[in-house]
Amino acid sequence: MIFTLSWKNIWRSKRRSFVVIGAIVLGVWSLIFIIAFYNSFGAAFTRNAINHEHSHIQVHNSDYITEPDLKYQLKDVDVMKVALDSLSSIKSISARQKINGMIASTKTSAGVQIYGVNEQAESITTGLEDQLVEGTYFSKIRRNPILISRKLADKLKVKIRSKVVLTFQDIEANITSASFRVEGIFDSKSPKINEGVIYVRQSDLNRLVNDKGIHELAILLNEGAEIDEMKVFVSSITDNTVRTYKEIAPEFNLMEESSVMTKRILTVIIMLALLFGIVNTMLMAVLERTKEIGMLRSVGMKKRSVFSMVVMETCLMGLMAGPLGLLLGFLTISWLSDRGMDLSMYADALKEYGYDAIFYPEMDVVTYPSLMIIVILTAFIGAIYPAIKAISLNPLEAIRKI
Amino acid sequence: MTVIQTKNLKKVYNPETIPVVAVDDVDLAVEEGEFTAVVGPSGCGKTTLLNMIGGLDQPTGGTVSVGGEEIGRMSQSQLTDFRLNNIGFVFQSYNLIPVLTARENVEFIMLLQKCDKAYRDKRTLDILEKMGIRDQMNRRPAQLSGGQQQRVAVARALASSPKFILADEPTANLDTKATESLLDIMAQMNKEEKATFIFSTHDQRVIDKAKRVITLEDGRIISDENR
Ligand SMILES: Nc1ncnc2c1ncn2[C@@H]1O[C@H](COP(=O)(O)OP(=O)(O)OP(=O)(O)O)[C@@H](O)[C@H]1O
Ligand SMILES: [Mg+2]
Numbered sequence: 001m002i003f004t005l006s007w008k009n010i011w012r013s014k015r016r017s018f019v020v021i022g023a024i025v026l027g028v029w030s031l032i033f034i035i036a037f038y039n040s041f042g043a044a045f046t047r048n049a050i051n052h053e054h055s056h057i058q059v060h061n062s063d064y065i066t067e068p069d070l071k072y073q074l075k076d077v078d079v080m081k082v083a084l085d086s087l088s089s090i091k092s093i094s095a096r097q098k099i100n101g102m103i104a105s106t107k108t109s110a111g112v113q114i115y116g117v118n119e120q121a122e123s124i125t126t127g128l129e130d131q132l133v134e135g136t137y138f139s140k141i142r143r144n145p146i147l148i149s150r151k152l153a154d155k156l157k158v159k160i161r162s163k164v165v166l167t168f169q170d171i172e173a174n175i176t177s178a179s180f181r182v183e184g185i186f187d188s189k190s191p192k193i194n195e196g197v198i199y200v201r202q203s204d205l206n207r208l209v210n211d212k213g214i215h216e217l218a219i220l221l222n223e224g225a226e227i228d229e230m231k232v233f234v235s236s237i238t239d240n241t242v243r244t245y246k247e248i249a250p251e252f253n254l255m256e257e258s259s260v261m262t263k264r265i266l267t268v269i270i271m272l273a274l275l276f277g278i279v280n281t282m283l284m285a286v287l288e289r290t291k292e293i294g295m296l297r298s299v300g301m302k303k304r305s306v307f308s309m310v311v312m313e314t315c316l317m318g319l320m321a322g323p324l325g326l327l328l329g330f331l332t333i334s335w336l337s338d339r340g341m342d343l344s345m346y347a348d349a350l351k352e353y354g355y356d357a358i359f360y361p362e363m364d365v366v367t368y369p370s371l372m373i374i375v376i377l378t379a380f381i382g383a384i385y386p387a388i389k390a391i392s393l394n395p396l397e398a399i400r401k402i
Numbered sequence: 403m404t405v406i407q408t409k410n411l412k413k414v415y416n417p418e419t420i421p422v423v424a425v426d427d428v429d430l431a432v433e434e435g436e437f438t439a440v441v442g443p444s445g446c447g448k449t450t451l452l453n454m455i456g457g458l459d460q461p462t463g464g465t466v467s468v469g470g471e472e473i474g475r476m477s478q479s480q481l482t483d484f485r486l487n488n489i490g491f492v493f494q495s496y497n498l499i500p501v502l503t504a505r506e507n508v509e510f511i512m513l514l515q516k517c518d519k520a521y522r523d524k525r526t527l528d529i530l531e532k533m534g535i536r537d538q539m540n541r542r543p544a545q546l547s548g549g550q551q552q553r554v555a556v557a558r559a560l561a562s563s564p565k566f567i568l569a570d571e572p573t574a575n576l577d578t579k580a581t582e583s584l585l586d587i588m589a590q591m592n593k594e595e596k597a598t599f600i601f602s603t604h605d606q607r608v609i610d611k612a613k614r615v616i617t618l619e620d621g622r623i624i625s626d627e628n629r
Contacts, residue, residue, distance in 0.1 A: 001513045008501035295497040298458060299511055299558075300486020302479065396458050 006312035028325025036361035053190035055218035073213030089225035094125035101168030105156035116205030135184035145183035278382030297395035310387035318379030410464035426621035439612035448602035490559030492569035505539035549580030566598035
């Protein structure tokens, strides 16, 4: 009976109820949109970092991690390669020889990390070839070709076919210099690679340092592969250190944590705004019905029932509005996640942080029920004060003249 | 049988500041089946007296017993329950629930009393019929005239089978014709349903229909006549 009364009370002032319902719908919708948009940021960042920088899993000599020295090389590279090559969950593996050195043009010089790579494997693993903006990919220049980033090229003031000199220590710690010719200029999605990584052929680097040692295996998995399982497997076949991208780059965890935090704060802010609106409107509704509530109390309706009536009325609106907002939010982000949101006007700024200009808003399905619970909870909390107001009215008010 | 018994009933408003003695030392007994009017000039204490009898207002002194039970001893929630099961209320400005139909309004108190559906349905239709508003039972209060609304209110009070019905100036908002027909139907219910009515009024025509008239002045009973 209280239910019927609450339900009917919702419709006595349609405009007010629509305002409340509309506010909840809008609040839920915008919350979903913001969360999904926020998620797309994280996803884009992770995607780029995996596909263009870290891959899913990396293997190093454990000493190399603390002191990246030429002499700390991977053990049993061949054993690992044989074992991993047959796995269907692995998309590609890039084995890199990495050393620190200097690059110098006629104008200036810079400290760099030199990656000696297998051209094909590197291209599949990090998409290096696709990121070329000028020149060619290890195909035109016969002797000592080198790929450098747009940023470095600008800094060194070099062009395609320009000569640069690399200086580094060989395996016996002798300083070695060799001249290379710029074959390609790339623009990586990874700010770190743009900053200070250059690519040369592994065979060239092997010859110059006088060693064939490998320092890093970067393993890219196929979509849907279990990263942690794979890590366990790789660890089982080698005593090198095996790490996932999250372990390599702590910013992933940091980002995840801060994103969870930000989403919580946003949720609280939006729900507080909603709460304020609900308290206000329901208070108005209660005060408008002073006489009626007084009459109900006079004829013998219990305080508890009056309280429930007000709470129920509010929660029912939340129950109607919540799913509507969820549906609207779901439709919006489904549409956007297919189409993508184009933020190219901010492309330059976004690129600085390793982002693409197109975002694909997404939200976990488990978020929907929790949002629904939050909405109902908000409605409930919002109803408490007006409901208390309703039961603290003096029933005598009803019997008095108007 | 005595349904209402007051002893030295007294009400003083604002006892600390400017005391107003609204009801002063009232001893009153109302028997089952009475049709009683409480009359007197404005401000004489009619509303205050009825409110105390109805358990809506606390007396400053004295006692009110309903059906032999002293209601002054009851807690708030006991009183609420007591009102629900023992007293019918009719208000000057009808005070029906605007979102419910006439029929639902009449059924409402029985719902609060947790009567079963079959009984509620039968009783509701029966009372609506007797009150002559069955044809309007599916209308909401806003679609009824004042006289019709007040009949619904009386029907609502009657349907819950209270020990007595309190009506504070039930006809104050009604025109002559509606006043007369409301009083006639109340008198009829008093006879047919053995319902006890206590109502306050200013209106001479209403006073004329009462079987017992209690006149108040400055909170005291100055005359009490049966006709
Ligand atoms: N809440 C209150 N606070 C202070 N004084 C009050 C209050 N209610 C009533 N009074 C005073 O008590 C006295 C009795 O009032 P009451 O309303 O009972 O009279 P009444 O006979 O019903 O009058 P009316 O015919 O105008 O309805 C009046 O002097 C009134 O001013
Ligand atoms: Mg009065």
